[in-house]
Amino acid sequence: MMKEKFKEHKKLYIPISIIVVLAICAVVGYTAKVKYDQKQEKIRAERIETKNKEISKTYKSFEKEEDRTKKLEILKSFEKEYSQYKKSGSVDEICEKEYANKIKSMKNFFVKDYDDTVSTISDEIGKDINSFNDKDKLSSYVKTLTELKDRIKTESENYNIVDKDKLEEYNNTIDKNIKSYNDRLEAIKKKEKEDAEKKKAEEEAKAKKAAEEAAKAQQQSSTTSSDSYVNNGSSSYDYSYDNSGNYNYDYSGENYNYSNGNNNYSGDSSSNGSSNSYYPSDNWTQGWGSEANGSWIRDNNTGNIYDGDTGNYVGNIKDWL
Structure with a gap:
C-alpha cells in the first residue's frame, strides 16, 4: 500500500515540477524581455532626443539667418535631409513629425512675406482705388507686385515653397491687382492731360483777348493821334x-x-x-x-x-x- 501511494505521489510530483520550472522560465523570460524593451525604449528615446536637437539646431540657424538666399538654401538642405531620414531604417514618428513641422514653419516665413506684401499695398490704397491719386506710389506698387510674382514663381520652382494650386492663386490675385493699379494710373494721366489742355486753352484765350484789347487800344490811340x-x-x-x-x-x-x-x-x-x-x-x-x-x-x-x-x-x- 505504501509503495502504491508513493508511486501515485511521484506521478503527481513530476508534472508539478515541470509546471514550476516552466513558470520560473516564464517569469525569467518576461523579466528579461521587459528589461530588453526598457533598454530599447531608452535607446529610442535617446535617439529621438538627439535627432530633435539636430532638427531644432537647424531651425534656429534658419531663424537667425537674415539673408533670404541663405534661408532658402537652409530650407532646401533641410528638406533633403528629411527625405533621406524617411528612407533610413530607423524612422521615429516623433522625429518625422518634427521634421515636417519645422519645414512647414520655414516655408511659412516666405509665404507670410508674399501675403504681407500684397496686403500692405492693398491697405495703403484703401477700399476705393478711384480716390487714390498718387501716380508715383501706384507705379511703385505695380513694380513691386511684378517682382513679387516672379519671385514666387522662382522660389516655388527651386525650393518648393508653394504647390501649383497655390502658385496659380497668387498669380491670379497679383495680376488682378496690377491691372487695377495700371487702369487707375491711366485714368489719372488722362485727367491730368485733359486739365492741362483745358488750362492751356484758357490761357491762350486769355492771351488772345489781352492781345485783341491791346491792339484795339493801340488802334484807338493811333486814330486819336492822327486827328488831334x-x-x-x-x-x-x-x-x-x-x-x-x-x-x-x-x-x-x-x-x-x-x-x-x-x-x-x-x-x-x-x-x-x-x-x-x-x-x-x-x-x-x-x-x-x-x-x-x-x-x-x-x-x-x-x-x-x-x-x-x-x-x-x-x-x-x-x-x-
Missing part, C-alpha cells in the same frame, strides 16, 4: 495870325510861326487836367504825313498847307485836286 493833339497834364498855349500870312502860337513855352493867308486871329487858351485836343483855330487843321514825325497844318479857309515843323508854305489843297 492830345495834351496830358497841365499846359497852356497862346496863338495869333494876321493878314500878312503869319501864324504864330506859343505852346508850353515853345514858339511856332507859320505863314498863312489873309486871316487875322489872335487868342489865348489854357488846359489843365486830363487829355484835351486842340487845333490853332477852328479854321485850321493839323495832321501828319507819311514821315515818322512829319506834320502839316492846313488853312481850311484858303486851302493853303504849311510844313508843321518849319512853317513853310508847301502848296494849296486845290493844286492837288
Whole structure:
C-alpha cells in the first residue's frame, strides 16, 4: 500500500515540477524581455532626443539667418535631409513629425512675406482705388507686385515653397491687382492731360483777348493821334495870325510861326487836367504825313498847307485836286 501511494505521489510530483520550472522560465523570460524593451525604449528615446536637437539646431540657424538666399538654401538642405531620414531604417514618428513641422514653419516665413506684401499695398490704397491719386506710389506698387510674382514663381520652382494650386492663386490675385493699379494710373494721366489742355486753352484765350484789347487800344490811340493833339497834364498855349500870312502860337513855352493867308486871329487858351485836343483855330487843321514825325497844318479857309515843323508854305489843297 505504501509503495502504491508513493508511486501515485511521484506521478503527481513530476508534472508539478515541470509546471514550476516552466513558470520560473516564464517569469525569467518576461523579466528579461521587459528589461530588453526598457533598454530599447531608452535607446529610442535617446535617439529621438538627439535627432530633435539636430532638427531644432537647424531651425534656429534658419531663424537667425537674415539673408533670404541663405534661408532658402537652409530650407532646401533641410528638406533633403528629411527625405533621406524617411528612407533610413530607423524612422521615429516623433522625429518625422518634427521634421515636417519645422519645414512647414520655414516655408511659412516666405509665404507670410508674399501675403504681407500684397496686403500692405492693398491697405495703403484703401477700399476705393478711384480716390487714390498718387501716380508715383501706384507705379511703385505695380513694380513691386511684378517682382513679387516672379519671385514666387522662382522660389516655388527651386525650393518648393508653394504647390501649383497655390502658385496659380497668387498669380491670379497679383495680376488682378496690377491691372487695377495700371487702369487707375491711366485714368489719372488722362485727367491730368485733359486739365492741362483745358488750362492751356484758357490761357491762350486769355492771351488772345489781352492781345485783341491791346491792339484795339493801340488802334484807338493811333486814330486819336492822327486827328488831334492830345495834351496830358497841365499846359497852356497862346496863338495869333494876321493878314500878312503869319501864324504864330506859343505852346508850353515853345514858339511856332507859320505863314498863312489873309486871316487875322489872335487868342489865348489854357488846359489843365486830363487829355484835351486842340487845333490853332477852328479854321485850321493839323495832321501828319507819311514821315515818322512829319506834320502839316492846313488853312481850311484858303486851302493853303504849311510844313508843321518849319512853317513853310508847301502848296494849296486845290493844286492837288
